[in-house]
Amino acid sequence: MSKKDEKGISISKEKDFSKWYTELIQKADLADYTKVSGCIVFKPKSFAMWEKVMELVNQRIKKLNVKNVYFPLFIPEEYLSKEATHVEGFTPEVAWVTHAGKTKLNERLAIRPTSETIMYPSFSKWIRSYKDLPLKYNQWSNVVRWEFNNPVPFFRTREFLFNEGHTVFATQKEAEAEGPKIIDIYKDILENYMALPNFFGKKTEREKFAGAEYTWSLECYLPNGKAIQGPDFHHDGQIFAKAYDIKFIDKDEKEKYVWQNTWAISTRMLGVMFAMHSDDKGLILPPKMADEKIGIIPILFEDSKKKVLAEAKKIKKILNKYGVFIDDREEYTPGWKFNEIEMSGTPLRIEIGPRDLLKKEVVVVKRNTSKKYTIKISQLTKEIPKLLDEMQNELYEKAEKLLKSNIVKTDNYKDIIKLIKNKKLILAPMCINEECEDQLKDKTTAKVINIPLEQPSLENKKCIICNKQADYIGYIGKSY
Amino acid sequence: MSKKDEKGISISKEKDFSKWYTELIQKADLADYTKVSGCIVFKPKSFAMWEKVMELVNQRIKKLNVKNVYFPLFIPEEYLSKEATHVEGFTPEVAWVTHAGKTKLNERLAIRPTSETIMYPSFSKWIRSYKDLPLKYNQWSNVVRWEFNNPVPFFRTREFLFNEGHTVFATQKEAEAEGPKIIDIYKDILENYMALPNFFGKKTEREKFAGAEYTWSLECYLPNGKAIQGPDFHHDGQIFAKAYDIKFIDKDEKEKYVWQNTWAISTRMLGVMFAMHSDDKGLILPPKMADEKIGIIPILFEDSKKKVLAEAKKIKKILNKYGVFIDDREEYTPGWKFNEIEMSGTPLRIEIGPRDLLKKEVVVVKRNTSKKYTIKISQLTKEIPKLLDEMQNELYEKAEKLLKSNIVKTDNYKDIIKLIKNKKLILAPMCINEECEDQLKDKTTAKVINIPLEQPSLENKKCIICNKQADYIGYIGKSY
Numbered sequence: 027m028s029k030k031d032e033k034g035i036s037i038s039k040e041k042d043f044s045k046w047y048t049e050l051i052q053k054a055d056l057a058d059y060t061k062v063s064g065c066i067v068f069k070p071k072s073f074a075m076w077e078k079v080m081e082l083v084n085q086r087i088k089k090l091n092v093k094n095v096y097f098p099l100f101i102p103e104e105y106l107s108k109e110a111t112h113v114e115g116f117t118p119e120v121a122w123v124t125h126a127g128k129t130k131l132n133e134r135l136a137i138r139p140t141s142e143t144i145m146y147p148s149f150s151k152w153i154r155s156y157k158d159l160p161l162k163y164n165q166w167s168n169v170v171r172w173e174f175n176n177p178v179p180f181f182r183t184r185e186f187l188f189n190e191g192h193t194v195f196a197t198q199k200e201a202e203a204e205g206p207k208i209i210d211i212y213k214d215i216l217e218n219y220m221a222l223p224n225f226f227g228k229k230t231e232r233e234k235f236a237g238a239e240y241t242w243s244l245e246c247y248l249p250n251g252k253a254i255q256g257p258d259f260h261h262d263g264q265i266f267a268k269a270y271d272i273k274f275i276d277k278d279e280k281e282k283y284v285w286q287n288t289w290a291i292s293t294r295m296l297g298v299m300f301a302m303h304s305d306d307k308g309l310i311l312p313p314k315m316a317d318e319k320i321g322i323i324p325i326l327f328e329d330s331k332k333k334v335l336a337e338a339k340k341i342k343k344i345l346n347k348y349g350v351f352i353d354d355r356e357e358y359t360p361g362w363k364f365n366e367i368e369m370s371g372t373p374l375r376i377e378i379g380p381r382d383l384l385k386k387e388v389v390v391v392k393r394n395t396s397k398k399y400t401i402k403i404s405q406l407t408k409e410i411p412k413l414l415d416e417m418q419n420e421l422y423e424k425a426e427k428l429l430k431s432n433i434v435k436t437d438n439y440k441d442i443i444k445l446i447k448n449k450k451l452i453l454a455p456m457c458i459n460e461e462c463e464d465q466l467k468d469k470t471t472a473k474v475i476n477i478p479l480e481q482p483s484l485e486n487k488k489c490i491i492c493n494k495q496a497d498y499i500g501y502i503g504k505s506y
Numbered sequence: 507m508s509k510k511d512e513k514g515i516s517i518s519k520e521k522d523f524s525k526w527y528t529e530l531i532q533k534a535d536l537a538d539y540t541k542v543s544g545c546i547v548f549k550p551k552s553f554a555m556w557e558k559v560m561e562l563v564n565q566r567i568k569k570l571n572v573k574n575v576y577f578p579l580f581i582p583e584e585y586l587s588k589e590a591t592h593v594e595g596f597t598p599e600v601a602w603v604t605h606a607g608k609t610k611l612n613e614r615l616a617i618r619p620t621s622e623t624i625m626y627p628s629f630s631k632w633i634r635s636y637k638d639l640p641l642k643y644n645q646w647s648n649v650v651r652w653e654f655n656n657p658v659p660f661f662r663t664r665e666f667l668f669n670e671g672h673t674v675f676a677t678q679k680e681a682e683a684e685g686p687k688i689i690d691i692y693k694d695i696l697e698n699y700m701a702l703p704n705f706f707g708k709k710t711e712r713e714k715f716a717g718a719e720y721t722w723s724l725e726c727y728l729p730n731g732k733a734i735q736g737p738d739f740h741h742d743g744q745i746f747a748k749a750y751d752i753k754f755i756d757k758d759e760k761e762k763y764v765w766q767n768t769w770a771i772s773t774r775m776l777g778v779m780f781a782m783h784s785d786d787k788g789l790i791l792p793p794k795m796a797d798e799k800i801g802i803i804p805i806l807f808e809d810s811k812k813k814v815l816a817e818a819k820k821i822k823k824i825l826n827k828y829g830v831f832i833d834d835r836e837e838y839t840p841g842w843k844f845n846e847i848e849m850s851g852t853p854l855r856i857e858i859g860p861r862d863l864l865k866k867e868v869v870v871v872k873r874n875t876s877k878k879y880t881i882k883i884s885q886l887t888k889e890i891p892k893l894l895d896e897m898q899n900e901l902y903e904k905a906e907k908l909l910k911s912n913i914v915k916t917d918n919y920k921d922i923i924k925l926i927k928n929k930k931l932i933l934a935p936m937c938i939n940e941e942c943e944d945q946l947k948d949k950t951t952a953k954v955i956n957i958p959l960e961q962p963s964l965e966n967k968k969c970i971i972c973n974k975q976a977d978y979i980g981y982i983g984k985s986y
Contacts (some may be wrong), residue, residue: 060628062615067628070573070643077574092555099617099648099665100542118607123617125602126652135542137579137603137617149538150549163550168579168648172606185579291793325644 034365038306043250044178047301049177054309054369056300064177064184065402071371072180072296073315076187080166080196082219083189083291086211092191100135100169101134101144109269112142115236119172121184137170141147142237145192146270152192153194153284156276161194177247180297185225188292194284198263202284205242207258208289212244212257220299221312221421222246223429224256225451225501227476232463235288239263243476245501246298247429253475254298254506257291297415303394303421309371310394312421313414315472318349320410321372322361325379326356337383341376342405344506345410368393373417374410392417394424433501439490445473455496457489465491466502475501514845517697518786523730524658534789534849536780544657544664551851552660552776552799556667559644560610560697563669563771566691570684572671577614578883579648580615583623589749592622595716599652601664618651622717622768625672626750633674633764636756641674660777661734661986666947668772674754674764681765685722685739692724692737695771700779701901702726703909704736705931705981707956712943714986715768719743723956725779725981727909731929732956734778737771755804781841783874789851790874792901793894800890801852803869804844805859806836820857820882821868825890848873852896854890872897874904895921913981921981926952931983934975938967945971946982955981 035053039046047198049056056072062259068076084094099367100123121137124130137350138144146164153161170185177183191208195201209226216222224244234241236258244252267283276282283387303310313319324331324338325476360377367375377389388406390399394417401409434445435453445452457473467473477500487496515533519526531537548556564574580603587593596750601617604610614749618624625643633641637911652663657663671688675681689706702725714721716739725733746752747763754871793799794915802817808884822830833843840857847855857869868886870879881889914925915933925932936942936954948955957980967976 058628058632060624061582061585062576062578062624065578067578067582068576070575073574073576076576095550096548096551096553096556096667098540098542098545100545104539105541120604121603121615122609123601124604125614127598127600127654129654135601135607144540144542148538152538170579174607174609187576245687407890 028204034369035306035308039249039304041213043248043301046251046306047297048179049302050309051297051298053056053302053306054371056296056309057150057179059179062184064173066179066183066201067209068187068293072300074141075296075299075311075315076293078219078317079215079291079295080189080435082215083211086214087164087191090162090195090207092164095240096167097138097141097148097165098484100136100495101141102133102135105143106136106148108143109237109266111260111265112237112269116140116171121172126348127296138167139169139171140288140290141165141167141169142192142266143270144270146266148194149194149284150270153226153272153274153343155274156196159194159196159274160193160200163193164189164191176479178506180294180300182294186293188290191287191289193287193289194272194286197276198280198285199381201263201287204287205261207260209242209244209286212259212289212291214246216246216256216295216492217328217422219312219314219352221314221418222256222299222302222423223423225429225476225478227478227501229476230460230463230474230500231458232460232474233367233474235260235264237265239265240290241481245475246302246433247503248301248506249299251432251451251504252506253451253501253503254294255475256295256298258287259289260287262288292470302425304371307315307365308369310421311371311373313373313418316373318351318369318372319414320345320348320350320376321367321370322350322352322376322378323360323367324352324354325360325377326354330383332382334378334380334383337403339376341378341388341406344407348410348414374413381384394420437487437490442466442470442472442490446470446502446504449504451475451501452501454490454502455484455487455499456490456502458495458497459494461488461493462489462491470502472504473501473506477501510536514849515788518785519628519729523728523781526786528659530780530784530789531706531885533881534780534784534851536776536789538753544653544974546659546663548667548773551780555776555779555791555795556773558699558795559695559771559775560669561668565689566694567644568669568722569686570642571690572644572673575643575645576647577621577624577628577645578769578964579618581823582613582615585623585627586616588623591745592724592749596620596651599654601650601652603933605717618647619651619770620770621645621647621649621670622672622746625748625815626746626752628922629672629764630752631673633682633752634752635749635754635816636676639674639676639754639764640680643673644669644671656725658777658986660774660780661912662774666773671767671769673769674765675766676754676762676764678765681743681767682741684767685741688739688767689737692769694741695738696724696726696775697902699792699794700775701794701898701905702736702775702933703780703902703906705909705956705958707958707981709738709956710943710954710980711938712940712956713956717742717745718768720743722959725955727931727983728778728781728986729908731912731931731963731984733931733981733983734774734984735955736778737852740767742766742768753773759925763965767976782905784851787845788849790901791851793853793898796829796851796853798831798862799894800825800828800830800854800856801847801850802830802832802856802858803840803847804832804834805840805862806834807860807944810860810863812897814858814860814863816865817883821856821886822856824887825957828890828894839849847950854893874900917967917970922946922950922952922970926950926982926984931955931981931985933979934982935964935979936982937966937972937974938977939969939972942969942971952982952984955983955985 035502229241537546709721724736
């Protein structure tokens with residue numbers, strides 16, 4: 027018996043999101059576990075989507091003249107320790123290599139949790155003059171952060187895949203000007219491909235990247251009421267430049283420290299996409315992210331089988347650029363195949379039987395709404411792209427409605443606990459005192475997710491924790 | 507001062523190949539070292555070529571219906587140890603993770619030296635029925651093999667990048683039928699893109715992949731007289747299937763072990779390509795592997811600068827599909843720029859000055875021969891692709907001549923030592939006795955590289971070591 031015989035998700039998304047999600051991941055054949063705790067196998071379907079993300083990012087950063095490189099997986103302990111905040115942020119979760127074969131290493135090696143500390147000593151060596159700047163490198167890599175909390179497939183795994191952009195500039199102005207360009211790239215991919223609405227802002231000092239001057243993030247709001255951090259952009263100022271001695275002789279013949287940025291999108295976003303759109307019947311994918319957008323299920327009877335299959339093949343040929351497969355297995359019933367194709371996340375399913383054939387039409391079913399469309403075969407090349415676009419938009423709009431309808435503004439601390447309990451994303455005034463951030467977390471288990479760059483007037487706005495003058499209005503909520 | 511000011515390779519390829527090669531790698535900006543011994547940084551130029559190789563392989567294996575996946579970097583010690591030959595082959599050079607943060611792990615984890623042992627427990631779980639077969643997966647990954655010998659950039663590094671194809675079949679016949687298809691793919695990429703002639707054959711029992719029934723390899727012959735193993739195909743038979751319990755219920759309802767293959771091409775091939783074609787002036791690249799195939803160097807004088815630059819830009823536009831850059835820096839002399847572009851490996855350089863402009867022509871210089879061609883600007887779109895093709899072929903033919911002119915046949919042991927000293931690749935008869943292989947190695951420092959599948963008659967052929975009946979005629983030589 028094939029594994030594929032175990033069908034259906036046993037728990038509803040609304041009742042128990044976590045259980046629903048982990049079942050979805052396995053039953054829709056996206057990932058699996060191994061004996062290595064906290065790590066997952068990316069199965070062909072999810073890895074193809076990661077390849078799609080890589081392609082989209084590569085196309086876009088190439089236009090910014092960013093070059094792909096590859097640095098070693100290993101980081102000597104001495105390198106990792108040079109920037110104090112960075113080392114503090116990352117060493118608690120670093121995996122250490124201590125032996126090679128039977129030989130104990132003189133200096134233990136960290137598996138990169140991110141590559142600043144292995145790249146920047148090289149940058150220090152390579153960069154001499156203003157002529158060497160800007161230097162814009164990117165790397166696609168596997169990184170390890172040894173989570174001791176409960177790992178969740180894609181959302182939080184001990185090994186994950188990401189891009190890490192590392193760019194170096196002669197001036198702060200140039201470095202900071204890169205931020206909006208990178209955010210636009212990530213926003214485009216999230217919104218127009220993954221159908222993921224998001225909210226943008228600056229992280230608090232507490233929550234920013236270890237070693238950055240400031241961090242900008244795109245965040246998503248999941249159906250379980252939790253925010254989850256998506257792609258981010260870190261302006262590192264001269265912090266790493268000073269720790270790793272990255273200097274250049276400028277046009278004025280003076281020696282200066284460089285200005286740096288780092289930015290990333292990770293495989294976590296695949297999980298966000300799966301979790302956002304899917305339902306109790308299985309996976310729902312934005313058509314633009316699905317390799318195979320159409321599955322044809324011919325309804326086979328002995329006397330008409332040949333004709334129906336021939337027509338299915340013709341339709342496959344006509345629509346081939348959308349990625350089409352025909353499920354012509356005879357050992358399964360059409361009903362069983364419908365269930366399977368719904369689990370698999372194929373955006374459109376085409377049903378064709380002998381009666382349809384007589385009328386020269388087919389039934390097309392849109393995965394997200396289960397709505398059926400009877401379409402003349404001659405109209406398919408016109409109607410199919412419309413349905414795919416429609417579905418892409420519907421997924422975005424549904425997720426956007428979820429996000430917008432759950433944002434609540436309040437100036438009142440008393441509301442916060444109740445709103446958090448009700449899984450809301452709150453916009454509320456806070457001050458920059460880190461103790462207030464700590465108190466918020468202790469009392470509500472929520473945190474400041476990020477702070478919109480454009481702020482309304484803060485006149486008369488008081489910090490919801492200490493009641494003193496507020497410094498910003500930020501998004502507050504529970505978070506992964 | 508920019509690093510780019512240090513020009514030229516100080517040692518000739520013929521005099522000291524090793525030193526020449528390591529200088530080439532750094533001065534042509536292909537790779538650099540870090541403090542992590544035995545690992546290299548892939549700089550943009552070499553990484554772009556690896557991306558090209560990945561693209562070529564992906565296009566081709568997709569047609570064989572192979573799907574890309576990603577398995578964890580870590581392998582639990584228990585998994586690594588299941589197949590005796592495999593563990594014996596790899597554990598001496600495995601890097602071990604023993605700690606995460608401050609916590610000692612219960613079971614230490616190997617960094618994958620190759621992924622059989624982490625993939626196959628999953629295969630055992632996933633494969634139930636003949637309907638699940640064939641299963642054809644491929645992974646692009648970084649692997650670590652802790653070489654204790656002198657590492658050489660690209661040729662032999664402690665971390666390297668490769669594809670690892672892992673395919674599973676219901677019958678031995680199907681599994682073995684995959685071999686020639688995979689070898690054809692690799693051969694096509696080596697010969698038609700990297701301009702690398704090679705010789706194909708089966709590895710001896712001693713030299714085959716640890717865990718395989720047999721290994722086929724494509725091997726190259728380097729200008730220093732050493733053979734170097736290129737891409738390979740391993741037929742694993744049922745060895746791993748039995749060790750990892752990978753079974754399926756066949757159509758006849760009987761439970762059977764599966765049949766498996768693995769196959770790989772690694773970043774080593776980049777090094778072989780650099781070493782094969784380049785000369786004392788720097789890098790030479792097969793045009794098909796160079797992103798930027800043409801560099802335009804305008805000869806700038808104050809009075810004609812504007813016109814010359816405008817024409818250079820027009821030419822760039824016309825030829826843009828070949829990847830063109832204009833070196834319009836005024837702080838360097840044309841002569842300096844010629845040296846730089848020769849070091850960089852750009853296949854064609856176009857020189858254009860005011861006098862050329864008057865005659866509506868340019869000078870094109872082919873990197874491999876330094877031959878100059880005066881070409882009418884109106885003829886460029888016709889002549890440039892011809893020159894690129896010509897250069898691609900010339901590089902292959904030169905390397906092929908090197909290979910062919912160094913293959914020597916002998917039946918006589920007395921010749922071997924001298925031939926090895928003269929860096930020849932020898933075709934000689936041997937028997938399958940492993941002691942003979944050991945003796946060959948001890949006495950000559952050479953080994954059996956591989957054995958052509960098509961063998962001539964072995965009548966009256968005696969093993970060059972023991973003088974008993976020979977079992978094959980194989981390639982013998984020094985090797986990386």
